[in-house]
Amino acid sequence: MKLYKGRPENAAGRLPREMRTYDLLDELGIDYYRTDHEAAGNMEACLKIDAVLGVLICKNLFLCNRQKTHFYLLMMPGDKKFKTKELSAQINSARLSFAEAEDMLKYLDIEPGAVSIMGLMNDKGHQVQLLIDEDVLAEEELGCHPCVCTSSLKMKTADVIQRFLPATGHDYKTVHLVGED
16 A cells, blocks of 8 residues: 555546545645555454554444434544444434445445545535544544545545535534443
């Protein structure tokens, strides 16, 4: 794996959703670094990607309430454990669960394994509420996927919050997750 600045030189073999991500980041003037890799099937592979990027890639979870009337994208540190009860209390939504793959595709144009804040650019109806753990916001940079699981990006957290999110029309709610047993 190598670290590249900016978009791939050649779009051959890349999905349109990935290229749209680069188009938007470039249009917004957001600097980013990219590495291309095989889909990470385990934590060891994820750690290798993190090492190339020099940043811990966020854990991104696509959640919904039982009735499937509210959808949430949760960004949290990759090394923190997710506790449903802990989050449910903070957002006043009982019975949170992982959303279905069909809902990921419908709202974020993302498939399992590639869930990312970048998918919010595809949520034109603003159906997904972004939740960000305070530890992610405290970091200078964050890592995420460009809507595919075979590339990863590193960019300034401030650029994502102050430029990317307003461009998508999304806001976020800060959450505090302890993630301990």
